Amino acid sequence: MTDRITLSFSDDAGRYLRKQAEVQTCGNVTAYVEKLARYQQVRDSAASFAAWYANHPDHAEAVAAEQAAADVEQERGAA
Secondary structure, three states: OOOOOOOOOOOOHHHHHHHHHHHHHHHHHHHHHHHEEEEEHHHHHHHHHHHHHHOOHHHHHHHHHHHHHHHHHHHHHHO
């Protein structure tokens, strides 16, 4: 599914987008702008994760402890 959006750019920005699209997406400006948007989505997601992780510094230790406990349980079950 696609979402149709109409954008207007200054002449300079339009030339830049067309030039970059030619190099990176064989001239498909829509594909180039979508590529930029997806790149920004990944950056935003990574920044959100980093902020969450910074606010939960004990998370890695808790996960490691849970994994160790699960490993012990699995070993007990196999014996």
